[in-house]
Amino acid sequence: MAVISDFLQLDRPLSAFPTYAALILAFLLFIFLRFILAPEKFKGVPQPPLPSWIWGHMHKTHNTPAGEHYGQWINKYGPTIKINAPLFAGKLLVTADPAAIHHMFTTRCYDYTKSDLIRPFVERVVGRGLIWAEGDLHRLQRKQVVPAFSPEVVNRMEPAVSEVSHKTAAKLSSMVAEGESIIDMHDMMGKTTLDIFGLVALNHDFNCLEGGGADIRHQVKQQANDFITFSGFLAAAMLRAIPATARLPIKSISEQGSIRRVISPLARELIVRGKNEGEVSEFKGNDFMSTMLRNGEMTDENLIANVVTFIVAGYDSTSGSITWGLYALARNQEAQTKLREELLALGREPTVKDLTNMEQLPYFEAVCKETLRMYPVTDAERVAHEDDVIPLRFPIITPEGEQISAIPVKKGDTMIIPIICSNRLNAVWGDGDTWRPERWLGELPPKDQLVQGWANMLTFSEGPRSCIGFRLAILEMKVILATLIRRFVFSVPSDDFEVYGRYFATLIPVVKGQDSKGAYMPLKVTPYEE
Numbered sequence: 001m002a003v004i005s006d007f008l009q010l011d012r013p014l015s016a017f018p019t020y021a022a023l024i025l026a027f028l029l030f031i032f033l034r035f036i037l038a039p040e041k042f043k044g045v046p047q048p049p050l051p052s053w054i055w056g057h058m059h060k061t062h063n064t065p066a067g068e069h070y071g072q073w074i075n076k077y078g079p080t081i082k083i084n085a086p087l088f089a090g091k092l093l094v095t096a097d098p099a100a101i102h103h104m105f106t107t108r109c110y111d112y113t114k115s116d117l118i119r120p121f122v123e124r125v126v127g128r129g130l131i132w133a134e135g136d137l138h139r140l141q142r143k144q145v146v147p148a149f150s151p152e153v154v155n156r157m158e159p160a161v162s163e164v165s166h167k168t169a170a171k172l173s174s175m176v177a178e179g180e181s182i183i184d185m186h187d188m189m190g191k192t193t194l195d196i197f198g199l200v201a202l203n204h205d206f207n208c209l210e211g212g213g214a215d216i217r218h219q220v221k222q223q224a225n226d227f228i229t230f231s232g233f234l235a236a237a238m239l240r241a242i243p244a245t246a247r248l249p250i251k252s253i254s255e256q257g258s259i260r261r262v263i264s265p266l267a268r269e270l271i272v273r274g275k276n277e278g279e280v281s282e283f284k285g286n287d288f289m290s291t292m293l294r295n296g297e298m299t300d301e302n303l304i305a306n307v308v309t310f311i312v313a314g315y316d317s318t319s320g321s322i323t324w325g326l327y328a329l330a331r332n333q334e335a336q337t338k339l340r341e342e343l344l345a346l347g348r349e350p351t352v353k354d355l356t357n358m359e360q361l362p363y364f365e366a367v368c369k370e371t372l373r374m375y376p377v378t379d380a381e382r383v384a385h386e387d388d389v390i391p392l393r394f395p396i397i398t399p400e401g402e403q404i405s406a407i408p409v410k411k412g413d414t415m416i417i418p419i420i421c422s423n424r425l426n427a428v429w430g431d432g433d434t435w436r437p438e439r440w441l442g443e444l445p446p447k448d449q450l451v452q453g454w455a456n457m458l459t460f461s462e463g464p465r466s467c468i469g470f471r472l473a474i475l476e477m478k479v480i481l482a483t484l485i486r487r488f489v490f491s492v493p494s495d496d497f498e499v500y501g502r503y504f505a506t507l508i509p510v511v512k513g514q515d516s517k518g519a520y521m522p523l524k525v526t527p528y529e530e
C-alpha cells in the first residue's frame with residue numbers, strides 16, 4: 001500500500017481513500033473487458049509463452065538486461081513475433097525484420113508515427129521539438145536544422161571536440177594522480193559530451209568538467225534511474241493501457257517534466273542572446289542555433305523545445321555509446337592493446353582526415369562500428385495510422401506449414417522495433433551477441449538481410465527520421481576514444497564485474513549487484529606508459 005501511495009503522491013495512506021480503491025478496480029475491470037472483447041490481432045504470428053497474465057510479456061523485457069528476452073524469443077521464433085502488453089492493453093507486434101523496418105521507417109515513414117505512449121512521453125521530457133513533431137511539421141523543422149549537421153559543418157567542429165577531449169584526459173590524469181583509480185566513466189563521458197555540444201551547437205560553455213551543468217545531468221540521470229524501477233514500469237503500463245492516465249497526479253509521470261523545466265530557462269536565454277547577436281559562433285552562422293534562428297519560421301515554443309531536445313539527444317546518447325565502447329575495451333584487453341598500437345603507429349593525434357579515412361585506421365573503425373552495433377543506445381516504437389500490409393524479408397512458417405510473407409495491420413496497431421535485436425540478429429550475424437570488431441574487417445552478411453541505416457545497422461535508425469546528429473556523434477566517439485586510449489589503459493575493477501544495459505531513452509549501464517546505483521560505469525583507469 002505504501003508503494004501505491006507513494007506512486008500516486010498521496011499525502012495520506014491509501015486505506016483512507018476508498019474512492020481511489022474503487023477507481024483502481026473500475027480501471028482494471030475496464031481494461032480487462034476491453035481485452036476480452038478485442039478482435040484477434042496479427043493472425044499466424046508466433047507468440048512466446050505468456051510470462052504473466054497481468055503484466056503480459058513486458059515486465060520481463062523491462063526488468064531484465066536490454067534485449068535479453070526479445071533476443072531469446074526472436075532467436076527461437078524468428079524476427080517477427082507478437083506479445084501481450086501489460087494490463088490487458090492488447091497485442092503488440094515486435095519485429096527486427098529488415099523489410100518490415102524499411103517499410104515503416106523509410107517507405108511509409110509518416111504513416112507510422114511514434115505511439116500514444118512515446119509521443120506524449122517525448123513531449124513531457126523535451127517538449128514539442130523535432131523528436132515529437134510528425135508529418136508536415138516534422139518535414140519543416142527537419143529542413144530547418146539539417147544544414148547545421150552537414151559533413152562540412154561537422155568537420156569544422158573537430159578542434160572544439162578535440163579540445164574538450166584533451167581537457168577530459170587532463171582531468172582523468174589529475175584524478176588518478178590524486179589516488180582515484182576507479183572512475184565512473186559514464187559520468188565523465190556525460191560531462192565531456194555536454195561540454196562539447198554546448199560549444200559546437202550553442203556557443204555556450206557548460207563547463208561540466210569543472211562542475212557546471214550538474215542540474216541538467218542530474219535530472220537526466222534521475223529520470224533514467226526512476227524509469228528502471230517497478231514504479232517506472234507501472235507508470236508506462238498504465239499510460240499504455242489508458243493514455244489519459246497522464247493527467248493523474250502520478251509521481252513517475254509528472255516528474256518526467258523535470259528535465260524540460262531545468263533546461264528551458266537556459267534555452268530561453270540562449271535564444272534571446274542568439275537573436276540579439278546574429279551569428280552566434282565561429283561556425284560561420286552554420287551552427288545549430290544560428291541555423292534555427294536565421295530561418296525565423298519556428299515559434300518561440302518550438303525553438304525552446306528544440307534547444308531542449310538537441311541538448312538531451314545531443315549529449316546523453318553519445319556519452320552512452322562512448323561509455324559502452326570503453327566497457328567493451330576494458331573487457332577485451334587484447335582488442336584494447338591492438339587499438340592502441342594502431343593509434344600510436346600513426347605518430348600523431350589523429351586528424352579529421354585520419355578519422356574519416358577507413359583505410360588509415362581500419363581496426364579503430366571496426367571497434368567503433370562494433371560498439372555501435374552491440375550497444376545501440378535507443379529503442380523504437382511505431383503506431384500505424386492506416387490499415388496497411390507490412391512486408392517481411394524473413395517469412396513466418398506457421399505450425400500448419402503456411403508461409404506468411406506480409407502482415408496485415410490495422411489503424412492504431414502498435415509495433416515495437418527492438419533496435420538492439422535488429423543489430424544482433426543471430427540469423428544474420430551468426431554470433432550477434434558477441435563483441436567482435438574483426439567481423440567488420442571480413443565479409444559482411446548479404447545486404448538484403450541487413451537494414452539500410454548507417455553501416456547497415458539500425459543504431460541511428462533509417463529513413464527521413466533517422467538520427468540527424470549521427471555525424472557529430474561518430475566524430476565525438478572517435479576523437480574521445482582516440483584521445484583516451486592513447487593515454488590510458490581501461491580495465492574492469494574486479495574479475496566478477498559485469499554491466500548490463502537497461503533502456504530508458506538511452507541504454508543505461510547498470511552494474512550487476514549494484515542496481516540501486518542506477519546508471520554507473522566504474523572502470524579502473526591507469527596511465528599508459530610506453
Ligand code: HEM
Pocket residue numbers: 130131142309310313314315317318321376377378379380381458459460461464465466467468469470472473474
Ligand atoms: C551515438 C549517439 C546517437 C545515437 C545512437 C542516436 C540514435 C538515434 C536514433 C535511433 C534516432 C531515431 C529515433 C526514432 O525515430 O525513434 C535518433 C533521432 C534523433 N537524434 Fe540521435 N543519436 C545519437 C546522437 C545524436 C546527437 C549527437 C544528436 C544531436 C546533434 C542527436 C539528435 C537526434 C534528433 C534531434 C533526433 C530526431 C530526428 C527526427 O525525428 O527527425 N542524436 N537518434
